[in-house]
Amino acid sequence: MRIMVFLISLLIILFTSFCATAQGLNLQESIKLFDQKQYEKAQVHFQSLFEKHPDHVDVACYLAKSALASGDYGKAVEVLEKAVKIDSTRGDCYYVLGLAYARTIPEVGVLKKMGVAKKMQGAMLSAVRLAPDDSDVRISLISFYLSAPGFAGGSLEEAKKHLAILKEQSPDRTFIIDGSVLEKEEKYPEAEAVFRKGVLEKRTPMNVFSLAGYLMRRKQFEEAISLFNEFLAMDPGWQDPKKAGGYFMLGLIYEARKMQKESETAFRASLALHPDPWMEKEINNRL
Structure with a gap:
């Protein structure tokens, strides 16, 4: 009898260990997809894991990051609002939640913008308090x-x-x-010098996009066009501006320069990459 109980206990332990290992492998495989910037595929994987483990905060945070990169901002907010209630010590989750709120602000009505902005500020303050470094x-x-x-x-x-x-x-x-x-x-001269220094020091998608945006606002269109095209040839990460945004900005520049054909081409390229809803609305109003 004792031998039978021992064997059954051993089988249970082995089975539990096997399941935990399999789940760990699934999580690692999903993270690998995320790190490879296959965000839409990663979101599907993390969603499947999240449905099985809704209280797993790491899964929730990765699902939210993937959703942000894929443009599914509502999903990111939904998942992380629950996650920070499960573990209120995770500064990284509050950080991603703050980003998600920021991305939803253009999509909500005027009366709701203030409320979402306050939520964003609260999430970012919590993130800084929990992860000050x-x-x-x-x-x-x-x-x-x-x-x-x-x-x-x-x-x-x-x-x-x-x-x-x-x-x-x-x-x-x-x-x-x-x-x-x-x-x-x-x-403005000092600002431009700093933006340029950033690109010279680190030619990242964010730095290139930021300099291009600054030059666009200062109506230095030729160089802005060149930099936005450089950004579009890069491989932006989940925290970077999306390529749809790069084409959108080019469309606005060409529109300002009365280059209708080029503007329409850039706007349609943005639409093909599924821009944010507010951006899509702006584009459709222009075509």
């Missing part, structure tokens, strides 16, 4: 303070305060933020 987290909070209007929590002074901390933590990550602060202060 994470540069990406602090950069996102600074970006909020720079982009939000004052009545929704925006503050140039708060942005500068956190920028000073960022310069101590990661001086090589401050170019875009430094340039944005200088632009907001209307110090």
Whole structure:
């Protein structure tokens, strides 16, 4: 009898171990797809895992990241609002939740924008409190303070305060933020110099897109076009602007230059890549 009980117990342990290993492999395979930037496929995998393990915070966070990269912002918000209730100590989850709120703001009505902006600020503040040494987290909070209007929590002074901390933590990550602060202060030559230095130091998709956007706002269209085309030839990650956005910006530049054929071609290229709903609406209004 004792031998039978022992054997049954052993089988249970082995079976449990096998299942745990299989689940671990599934998670690792999904993460591998994410790291390979196969975001839509990764989202399908993480969704399947999430349905089996809805309380697994790592799965929820990866599912949300994949959803963000795929443009499914509502899914990212839905998943992470539950995840941070399960584990309120995860600064990385609050960070992704803040990004998800940011992406949904253009999609909601005017009356709801304030509420979503406040949720975004709350998530970013929680992320910084829980992960104060994470540069990406602090950069996102600074970006909020720079982009939000004052009545929704925006503050140039708060942005500068956190920028000073960022310069101590990661001086090589401050170019875009430094340039944005200088632009907001209307110090345009200084802002352009910082944006250019960022591209010279690290020619990343984010840095190239940011310089192109700045030059576009200053109506330096020729170089902006060249940089947006360079961005489109890159392989942006889940935190970077989407290629649909690059084509959208080109469409706006060509439109401003009265180049109707080129503008239409760029807008249609953006539509083919499934841009955000607000962007799609803007494009359809122009075609």
